[in-house]
Amino acid sequence: MTEPMPQGFRLAGLHCGLKRSERKDIALLVSDAPCVAAGVFTANQVKAAPVLRDQALLTGEGARVRAVLANTGSANACTGEPGLRDAHTSAERMAALLGCAPEEVLTLSTGVIGLPLDMTAMERGIAALVPALRPDGWADAAAAIMTTDTRPKLASARLASGAVIAGIAKGSGMIAPHMATMLALIATDASIPAADLDGYLRAAVEESFNRIVVDGDMSTNDTVLLLANGAAGVTVGDPAEFQAALTGVCVALAQAIVRDGEGATKFVTVEVSGAADEASAHQIARQIAVSPLVKTAFYGADANWGRILAAAGYAGVALDPARLSLWLLDADGQPVLQLVEGGQPTAYDERAAIALMQTAEWGVRLDLGQGAARAHVWTCDLSHDYVSINGHYRT
Amino acid sequence: MTEPMPQGFRLAGLHCGLKRSERKDIALLVSDAPCVAAGVFTANQVKAAPVLRDQALLTGEGARVRAVLANTGSANACTGEPGLRDAHTSAERMAALLGCAPEEVLTLSTGVIGLPLDMTAMERGIAALVPALRPDGWADAAAAIMTTDTRPKLASARLASGAVIAGIAKGSGMIAPHMATMLALIATDASIPAADLDGYLRAAVEESFNRIVVDGDMSTNDTVLLLANGAAGVTVGDPAEFQAALTGVCVALAQAIVRDGEGATKFVTVEVSGAADEASAHQIARQIAVSPLVKTAFYGADANWGRILAAAGYAGVALDPARLSLWLLDADGQPVLQLVEGGQPTAYDERAAIALMQTAEWGVRLDLGQGAARAHVWTCDLSHDYVSINGHYRT
Numbered sequence: 001m002t003e004p005m006p007q008g009f010r011l012a013g014l015h016c017g018l019k020r021s022e023r024k025d026i027a028l029l030v031s032d033a034p035c036v037a038a039g040v041f042t043a044n045q046v047k048a049a050p051v052l053r054d055q056a057l058l059t060g061e062g063a064r065v066r067a068v069l070a071n072t073g074s075a076n077a078c079t080g081e082p083g084l085r086d087a088h089t090s091a092e093r094m095a096a097l098l099g100c101a102p103e104e105v106l107t108l109s110t111g112v113i114g115l116p117l118d119m120t121a122m123e124r125g126i127a128a129l130v131p132a133l134r135p136d137g138w139a140d141a142a143a144a145i146m147t148t149d150t151r152p153k154l155a156s157a158r159l160a161s162g163a164v165i166a167g168i169a170k171g172s173g174m175i176a177p178h179m180a181t182m183l184a185l186i187a188t189d190a191s192i193p194a195a196d197l198d199g200y201l202r203a204a205v206e207e208s209f210n211r212i213v214v215d216g217d218m219s220t221n222d223t224v225l226l227l228a229n230g231a232a233g234v235t236v237g238d239p240a241e242f243q244a245a246l247t248g249v250c251v252a253l254a255q256a257i258v259r260d261g262e263g264a265t266k267f268v269t270v271e272v273s274g275a276a277d278e279a280s281a282h283q284i285a286r287q288i289a290v291s292p293l294v295k296t297a298f299y300g301a302d303a304n305w306g307r308i309l310a311a312a313g314y315a316g317v318a319l320d321p322a323r324l325s326l327w328l329l330d331a332d333g334q335p336v337l338q339l340v341e342g343g344q345p346t347a348y349d350e351r352a353a354i355a356l357m358q359t360a361e362w363g364v365r366l367d368l369g370q371g372a373a374r375a376h377v378w379t380c381d382l383s384h385d386y387v388s389i390n391g392h393y394r395t
Numbered sequence: 396m397t398e399p400m401p402q403g404f405r406l407a408g409l410h411c412g413l414k415r416s417e418r419k420d421i422a423l424l425v426s427d428a429p430c431v432a433a434g435v436f437t438a439n440q441v442k443a444a445p446v447l448r449d450q451a452l453l454t455g456e457g458a459r460v461r462a463v464l465a466n467t468g469s470a471n472a473c474t475g476e477p478g479l480r481d482a483h484t485s486a487e488r489m490a491a492l493l494g495c496a497p498e499e500v501l502t503l504s505t506g507v508i509g510l511p512l513d514m515t516a517m518e519r520g521i522a523a524l525v526p527a528l529r530p531d532g533w534a535d536a537a538a539a540i541m542t543t544d545t546r547p548k549l550a551s552a553r554l555a556s557g558a559v560i561a562g563i564a565k566g567s568g569m570i571a572p573h574m575a576t577m578l579a580l581i582a583t584d585a586s587i588p589a590a591d592l593d594g595y596l597r598a599a600v601e602e603s604f605n606r607i608v609v610d611g612d613m614s615t616n617d618t619v620l621l622l623a624n625g626a627a628g629v630t631v632g633d634p635a636e637f638q639a640a641l642t643g644v645c646v647a648l649a650q651a652i653v654r655d656g657e658g659a660t661k662f663v664t665v666e667v668s669g670a671a672d673e674a675s676a677h678q679i680a681r682q683i684a685v686s687p688l689v690k691t692a693f694y695g696a697d698a699n700w701g702r703i704l705a706a707a708g709y710a711g712v713a714l715d716p717a718r719l720s721l722w723l724l725d726a727d728g729q730p731v732l733q734l735v736e737g738g739q740p741t742a743y744d745e746r747a748a749i750a751l752m753q754t755a756e757w758g759v760r761l762d763l764g765q766g767a768a769r770a771h772v773w774t775c776d777l778s779h780d781y782v783s784i785n786g787h788y789r790t
Contacts, residue, residue, distance in 0.1 A: 046708030046716045046738075078704055078716065080739045113701020114740045220705050292687065292777070293785055300786030306508020309473055310615050313441030321441045321473065343441075344475045345509045382687070383786075387779050390688055391695030 003156040006164040006189035008032045008231025011137030013144025016125025018073030018111075018118055024144035026125035027070045029185060030098060030133055034064040035227040036194035037106070038201040040209075042222035048077035049087040050107040051223060057103055062194065065227055066100040068185055069129075070108035070145050071122065072170075074115040077220040086117040093126050108183050110147055110170060110221055142168035145183055148389055149260050155252035157245040163190035163232040165245050169253040171260075184209065184224040184253055190242065191230035200239075200246055201226040208250035212258045213289040213379040224250075258378045263385030268298055269333060269363035272312075273374040274325075280317040281375035284366065287315035295382035303328070303353035305339045312366060323369030328353060331361040398551040401559040401584035403427045403626025406532030408539025411520025413468030413506075413513055419539035421520035422465040424580060425493060425528055429459040430622040431589035432501070433596040435604075437617035443472035444482040445502040446616060452498055457589065460622055461495040463580055464524075465503035465540050466517065467565075469510040472615040481512040488521045503578050505542055505565060505616055537563035540578055543784055544655050550647035552640040558585035558627040560640050564648040566655075579604065579619040579648055585637065586625035595634075595641055596621045603645030607653045608684040608774040619645075653773045658780030663693055664728060664758035667707075668769040669720075675712040676770035679761065682710035690777035698723070698748035700734045707761060718764030723748060726756040 011029045018025040039058045041051050057063055069090060076083045091105040098105070109117070132140075142152035149170050156166035171182025192200070205224055226246075236242045259267050270289045275281035288294055291311040297304040305326050312319060326340035337353055338346050356362055363376075406424045413420040434453045436446050452458055464485060471478045486500040493500070504512070527535075537547035544565050551561035566577025587595070600619055621641075631637045654662050665684045670676035683689055686706040692699040700721050707714060721735035732748055733741050751757055758771075 044705060044708040045714055046704050046719075075701070078701055078735070078738055078740070080717065080737070113699075113705060114735075220701075220708065292781070296782050296785035299782065302787065304508075306470070306473055306615075309441050310439060310508060313439040313615065319440055322475065324441075340473070340509075342475070343473055345473070382782060384779050384782050386687070387691050387694065387777060387782055390691035391778075392697065 003154065003166065004158045004164045005136060005138060005156065006166050006187050006231065008189055008229045009187050010133035010135050011141040012129045012132035012134065013137065013140035013142070014125065014128055014132055016128060017121035018071055018125070024140065025072045026129065027141040027144035028067060028129040028133065029141060029187065030067045031065070031187070031227060031229040033229045033231060034066055034104065035229040036192060036197050037063060037065040038197040038226045040201060040205045040224045042220060044220050046078065046220050048075050048109055048221040049079055049083035050076055050109045051221060053084065053087045054106045054223065057106065064104055065106055066104040067094060067098055068106045068108060068225060068227070069094050069126070070183065070185070071117070071125070072145060072147055073111040074109060074117050075111050075113045075221050076109040076117050077113045079114065079116055082116060086119060089119065090117070090122055090126065093123060097126065097130050106225060108185070108223055110145065110183055113220060138166060138168060145170040148262050151260055153253050153256040153260070155249045155256070157249050159190065159241060159245055161190070161232070161234040161237050163188060163234050165249050167249045167253050169257060171257040182209065182222055182257055184250070186225065186249060187227045187229070189229055189232035191233070191235045192228040197226060197228060200243055203243060204247040204250040207247050208254040211377050212254045213286060213377055255378055258380050261380035262389045263383040264380030265383050266298055266381045267361045268379050268381065269329065269376055270379055271329065271333070271363060271365040271374065271376040272368065273365055274367040274369050274371060275373040275375070276371040278373045278375050281373050282377070284312050284315040284317055285375055285377045287311050288366070289377045289379035292382055298357070298381035299383045301354050301357035303339060303350065303357060305345065308364060308366060309340065319368050319370070325367040325369065327365045328356055329363035329365055330356070331359070333363055335365060398549065398561065399553045399559045400531060400533060400551065401561050401582050401627065403584055403624045404582050405528035405530050406536040407524045407527035407529065408532065408535035408537070409520065409523055409527055411523060412516035413466055413520070419535065420467045421524065422536040422539035423462060423524040423528065424536060424582065425462045426460070426622060426624040428624045428626060429461055429499065430624040431587060431592050432458060432460040433592040433621045435596055435600045435619045437615060439615050441473065441615050443470050443504055443616040444474055444478035445471055445504045446618060448479065448482045449501045449618065452501065459499055460501055461499040462489060462493055463501045463503060463620060463622070464489050464521070465578065465580070466512070466520070467540060467542055468506040469504060469512050470506045470508045470616050471504040471512050472508045474509065474511055477511060481514055484514065485512070485517055485521065488518060492521065492525050501620060503580070503618055505540065505578055508615060533561060533563060540565040543657050546655055548648050548651040548655070550644045550651070552644050554585065554636060554640055556585070556627070556629040556632050558583060558629050560644050562644045562648050564652060566652040577604065577617055577652055579645070581620065581644060582622045582624070584624055584627035586628070586630045587623040592621060592623060595638055598638060599642040599645040602642050603649040606772045607649045608681060608772055650773055653775050656775035657784045658778040659775030660778050661693055661776045662756045663774050663776065664724065664771055665774055666724065666728070666758060666760040666769065666771040667763065668760055669762035669764050669766060670768040670770070671766040673768045673770050676768050677772070679707050679710040679712055680770055680772045682706050683761070684772045684774035687777055693752070694776035694778045696749050696752035698734060698745065698752060700740065703759060703761060704735065714763055714765070720762040720764065722760045723751055724758035724760055725751070726754070728758055730760060
């Protein structure tokens with residue numbers, strides 16, 4: 001990629017046969033030096049084997065990570081003891097080739113639930129990855145973790161100190177807010193105390209991956225990993241700068257996931273303002289963003305504001321219908337057309353509304369008229385293609 | 396209809412111009428004698444004008460109802476004070492022609508949210524309905540309350556005493572469980588103490604309309620009304636018999652709504668067994684039934700059981716993934732194929748699974764391995780047609 005890359009990391013992505021097509025299906029990130037690492041994982045009680053293993057490895061203090069191995073084709077979820085064994089064996093084989101301990105290798109899996117890992121293909125991939133490692137292998141790795149994604153997702157930021165944060169992500173369906181529902185792997189060459197890493201990552205995830213909705217389904221495999229190897233020889237310095245840069249990378253990756261949502265034709269920001277508190281605003285925004293009726297209206301460029309008010313009405317937050325106002329926003333988040341005032345429709349220009357909603361990026365703002373708190377989520381529409389993709393995923 | 400009809404009720408349904416097409420769009424039910432009545436209404440905080448009016452009328456003790464007027468074309472929701480005035484004026488005009496008090500006329504509306512009632516068409520319809528009233532007008536009335544429904548929904552039951560319970564319903568989208576999301580109008584000629592009516596209706600709704608899911612969206616207009624006029628000259632007698640018959644009528648109407656769900660190609664019973672308590676079982680069944688990924692897999696006849704386990708895992712109920720078992724059920728609810736045992740796939744016959752799922756009616760049973768409680772919901776698949784219908788509803 002032409003974006004800045006953190007020092008001391010090498011990556012690779014290639015095809016080893018986990019997918020029947022010729023597409024890349026296995027990826028590796030290796031740090032020359034041991035990294036401190038933090039992870040945020042799915043809140044689903046049905047957790048994939050790699051999630052259980054990574055969680056256990058990152059729970060103890062002082063975990064040191066050298067590599068992250070990621071595969072597609074199988075989620076290695078609902079695979080029981082054999083699945084945990086396969087995750088461990090994969091890490092073990094990888095570690096042997098890299099000359100580190102198995103506990104220093106994290107694993108990520110994505111693909112069909114319940115399908116055992118094809119260990120023959122995995123071993124072939126593991127062996128082929130090592131000679132393919134390159135400092136500029138980010139794009140290959142990003143391509144190799146794609147499933148129904150149509151394009152790779154990369155983002156990076158350079159700090160004033162010269163240190164860099166870079167990340168890749170995948171995710172297209174099974175995307176819901178409040179639980180980081182995809183894979184993301186972020187690395188920095190800044191030197192960061194292990195104790196601080198988790199706080200930085202959680203704050204960034206809250207503002208990024210927890211603000212997106214594709215379909216409201218929560219995955220068994222969601223994982224966001226942050227690795228720091230210190231190779232730039234600088235410390236974080238200003239924590240606020242580092243946090244802002246990390247959050248920026250996460251937001252870019254999260255938005256890329258929504259833009260590439262399964263079947264998505266539109267990127268829509270759902271904003272709720274005038275709420276009593278931020279949690280309520282977020283809850284209503286999320287309810288609007290998961291509503292199939294709202295999402296199909298977005299698809300059809302139908303300014304069917306009644307569906308938005310109806311979704312707000314069953315979000316579980318107390319509201320006064322007579323105080324609701326609704327605007328259409330342009331791609332910059334500026335209100336351009338007020339559809340509802342005091343709970344009733346304005347005499348808005350229907351043709352202008354349709355014209356705006358036919359563009360690729362816009363938003364809605366629902367004001368509750370209760371207070372000063374606000375929140376937003378990023379979402380996409382529900383199209384015929386979403387149904388096509390998911391009605392025939394495994395066949 | 397050829398089904399039994401309760402005595403002392405007359406109905407009509409006709410076209411008055413609320414819809415642009417020639418389809419029937421206004422309906423009336425009149426009882427010769429005053430009825431005791433009970434209602435169950437949407438839990439959405441954004442409630443339509445007729446819902447607010449009916450709720451107020453049925454709240455006091457001793458409400459007496461003579462007629463129910465129902466219109467399509469406009470939901471009369473998010474219409475503010477003018478909407479309440481229109482609902483009241485409609486009842487007033489209807490009452491004047493029937494020779495009763497406006498408070499004895501309930502109203503139901505369904506259609507687009509935010510669109511004011513076309514009072515010119517309404518008055519034309521109100522005048523035309525009275526001469527059209529007939530004791531066997533149930534089918535006309537059922538046809539006149541349809542929106543995206545493709546067929547009218549009627550059900551009835553005869554009690555041992557000779558009294559009859561009959562009902563009509565509409566509903567196709569904006570259908571979610573736990574809140575009776577549609578219109579249903581049920582009448583009986585049995586004589587029932589007003590104080591008992593509400594209990595009978597709530598118990599019946601809990602087992603019927605609260606067990607269905609089309610899309611998880613909760614409407615602003617959901618209403619179930621039960622009217623009893625005593626015209627059969629018999630009392631309820633055995634309360635258990637009456638409750639069972641009423642519940643049976645409600646179940647038939649609720650199932651008819653799911654079978655006619657927007658774009659639905661399959662009727663699927665989602666059963667959860669082995670739960671610690673019924674509420675938990677219901678919550679998991681509902682989460683499975685609203686999942687877009689599960690519903691599209693149903694559409695594609697893809698036995699993608701991993702999506703079902705994943706949905707169960709984020710339903711907010713504690714569960715042990717290693718104790719989950721899953722079966723495909725035939726149309727009679729009998730298990731025919733076990734897909735999952737102890738959280739992992741069995742060596743089931745994929746072709747047999749596809750063959751069953753390609754039929755119009757079947758089910759799934761998820762056993763949690765925790766206890767003896769169970770619950771079910773009835774749902775449908777998510778198809779291309781759902782997207783077509785709702786992407787272009789108003790145009």
